[in-house]
Structure formats: C-alpha cells, structure tokens
Amino acid sequence: MQPTRLINPQLGPVLALTALLTEHQLPPITWSITDHGTLRGDITGxxxxxxxxxxxxxxxxxxxxxxxxTFRGAARVGETVHAVWQDIRVTIIATSDASAYPELAAPQAVAA
Incomplete structure (x- = not known):
C-alpha cells in the first residue's frame, strides 16, 4: 500500500498565475497566495x-x-473583484484616490 500523497493547496494558484501572466500581456501587480489556495492581487495607486x-x-x-x-486624511476608494481562473479563486483589490472616481463626487450646489 502506497502512502497518501498530500498536494499543497498553494500549487494550483502558482500554476494559474503563471498561465495568466504567460498568456496575457498584463501589468505587474502585487500577488499573494493564501494558505487555502486563493490567489490575491493588490493594486494601489x-x-x-x-x-x-x-x-x-x-x-x-x-x-x-x-x-x-479615508486613509491618512486622504479620501480613497476601494474596488474588489472576485473571479475564477483555471478553477482557482482569484480576488483582486484595487485602491485609488477618490479623485479617480469623479462620478462619486457630491453634486455642486448651483447659486441662485
């Protein structure tokens, strides 16, 4: 009887990330892999x-x-996208200055 071989849950995300970045021309972002196998990307700017x-x-x-x-006195906006790539859960979190979202700005009062 052969021993049961345990597969590291982080291997799948590594291979999925390799495929994603090899197959598509995407800009670099910060990546991490959770201990339970979720791939996480972070974009800040x-x-x-x-x-x-x-x-x-x-x-x-x-x-x-x-x-x-608000972070250190500056208004910020965060966006989170959840997807599945090659059967791997992917979460990408992007944070930007609030000025990148003019549609969220309060309407300006019109003087009478």
Whole structure:
C-alpha cells in the first residue's frame, strides 16, 4: 500500500498565475497566495482603475460595491473583484484616490 500523497493547496494558484501572466500581456501587480489556495492581487495607486479593468477584461468575475474610506486624511476608494481562473479563486483589490472616481463626487450646489 502506497502512502497518501498530500498536494499543497498553494500549487494550483502558482500554476494559474503563471498561465495568466504567460498568456496575457498584463501589468505587474502585487500577488499573494493564501494558505487555502486563493490567489490575491493588490493594486494601489492614485488611479488603479485602468489596471483593474485590464485584469477584469481577462478574468471576468463579480465586483463588490465600491468602498469609500479615508486613509491618512486622504479620501480613497476601494474596488474588489472576485473571479475564477483555471478553477482557482482569484480576488483582486484595487485602491485609488477618490479623485479617480469623479462620478462619486457630491453634486455642486448651483447659486441662485
């Protein structure tokens, strides 16, 4: 009888990330892999929207509602997209300055 071979749950995300970056021309972002096998990408900048859109165009997925918050006195917006790539759960979190979301700005009062 042969011993049961345990497969590391982080191996699948490594291979999926390798395939994603090999098959598509995508900009570099910060990646991590959870101990239970979820692949996580992080994008941070003054305007992360274009990079997130590039990844979403390839991965598809569902977006959470936008999250508005303040960090060190600056208004920020966070976006999270959840997808599955080659049977691996992928979460990408992008944060941007609130100015990258003009559609969220409060309407300006019109003087009478």
């Amino acid at each position: 003054s305007n992360s929207r274009p990079v997130l859109a590039m990844y979403t165009a390839v991965l598809g997925g569902d977006a959470d509602p936008l999250l508005r918050y």
